[in-house]
Amino acid sequence: MTDTESGLPPAIEQLWGLREPARRGGPKPALSLPRIVAAAIELADAGGLAALSMSRLAEKLGFTTMPVYRYVASKDDLLVLCLDEAIGAAPALDGPWRAQLEAWSGALRIRYQQHAWMLDVPISGLPAGPNQLVWFERGLRALAPTTLEPAERASTVLLLSTYVRGQVQMVADLMRAAAPASGPPVDWASVVRRVAHPDRFPEVAKLVAGGVFDAEGFPDDEFEFGLRRVLDGVETLDRSRA
Amino acid sequence: MTDTESGLPPAIEQLWGLREPARRGGPKPALSLPRIVAAAIELADAGGLAALSMSRLAEKLGFTTMPVYRYVASKDDLLVLCLDEAIGAAPALDGPWRAQLEAWSGALRIRYQQHAWMLDVPISGLPAGPNQLVWFERGLRALAPTTLEPAERASTVLLLSTYVRGQVQMVADLMRAAAPASGPPVDWASVVRRVAHPDRFPEVAKLVAGGVFDAEGFPDDEFEFGLRRVLDGVETLDRSRA
DNA sequence: CCGAGTCCGTGTATGTCGTACACAGGTTAG
DNA sequence: CTAACCTGTGTACGACATACACGGACTCGG
Secondary structure (H helix, E strand, O other): OOOOOOOOOHHHHHHOOOOOOOOOOOOOOOOOHHHHHHHHHHHHHHHOHHHOOHHHHHHHHOOOOHHHHHOOOOHHHHHHHHHHHHHOOOOOOOOOHHHHHHHHHHHHHHHHHHOHHHHHOOOOOOOOOHHHHHHHHHHHHHHOOOOOOHHHHHHHHHHHHHHHHHHHHHHHHHHHHHOOOOOOOOOHHHHHHHHOOOOOOHHHHHHHHOOHHHOOOHHHHHHHHHHHHHHHHHHHHHHHHO | OOOOOOOOOHHHHHHOOOOOOOOOOOOOOOOOHHHHHHHHHHHHHHHOHHHOOHHHHHHHHOOOOHHHHHOOOOHHHHHHHHHHHHHOOOOOOOOOHHHHHHHHHHHHHHHHHHOHHHHHOOOOOOOOOHHHHHHHHHHHHHHOOOOOOHHHHHHHHHHHHHHHHHHHHHHHHHHHHHOOOOOOOOOHHHHHHHHOOOOOOHHHHHHHHOOHHHOOOHHHHHHHHHHHHHHHHHHHHHHHHO
């Protein structure tokens, strides 16, 4: 381990290609970081974050547990690498800024849905991987033609990514709660109906009575609604400067 | 355990006071659910979610590990109870709808900050505790005077809670990354500067050069900014109906 | 007032997990 | 050729969530 003394977490240094292996002897490595990360993502995709243990990962790779630690400082480190890999490359965008941000958000949403375990990874640092930084850069670029100040553009992109992440997480939780892995599906509408007495919860009760919770096409409409609110807010700010 | 057959997770039933203990004999219980939950929250407040293990919890209560399971079906169950307790009572609100939602969001934000571990709890169900439902109800009530349709009001409250949660989480991560528990504080601005080459990341580089990342009063301004955008978006919708 | 039924906390055990450590054999630089 | 060194392996440890069986404490029906 050539310590680059950059003060960065080791995983981040690896992501940016700093920290060269510096092989001076010894057998050829039979494993490689990309293979490890790919296998880890496969495991998590298939069985959720809980299915990703170091022993299972090693087994999938055809090795015993410990060699993995020759390539990765810790499981947390590995997760950081997996996150940046799974978020993938940000799409190229074009057109008016609002359409760009819509596309940006939709693409990000899809990535989260493809790798739902990302939402369960305990975040313990800045999103500083190259892919994540590209996402950030693309978001900023979309806002370049607006009247927003630089700091406001940064805040806006942060706001959007927060929104997308939170939204996907909430929907995923709702779906999991409605159709649990074990046991029969739960009819939440009836549960809330039993528990939300109209005296204490008049508004909620009205909502339930109106059948709002059994709406069609729920996840997508919900996502669109929130996204439109946020972008309307950004547009309001933009226009107030023009 | 009198099975109430309601299809609800046991923790939720306990929260709503269904599922009576039905004591027919035996020694008086030395523990109680409220005591357990309170101790668990204390542990998590002090040392984060990682500090909350069943054995440590029992030790703090002066018992061995297992008796806790007489009161709680599993650790996940316990966490559900803790979440509802820690989120606490929603504040009473008054005034114009926008001011109400600002107060609502600010209060929710403070709760999350007081119990930062809540952000690390893997959410695996609907927020269906009484306290959480009161928060929801209050949010809906604030929107009652608007022109929004019922479904839109629900979506708006969901949007807000998503925003607050995500925002607090992001800021907490940023702070943790900037000032890690072990090791010297990391100067992220310089890190990004080294890594974000102007060719690949022109917008990010400009941002860093402009010193945006060393801004004063960061967390609060950031929160306010996003909240204003969201509420502007809601207001736009409201006015488009009037 | 007694005894049966029941519920309490304790002790012990199991399986999983992350990861530290010492080793034996392969590999490369000098 | 040899010394330095890196490889994967085996073993071990401590933490954790939780299952199970026990002995004693309490309550209630008679």
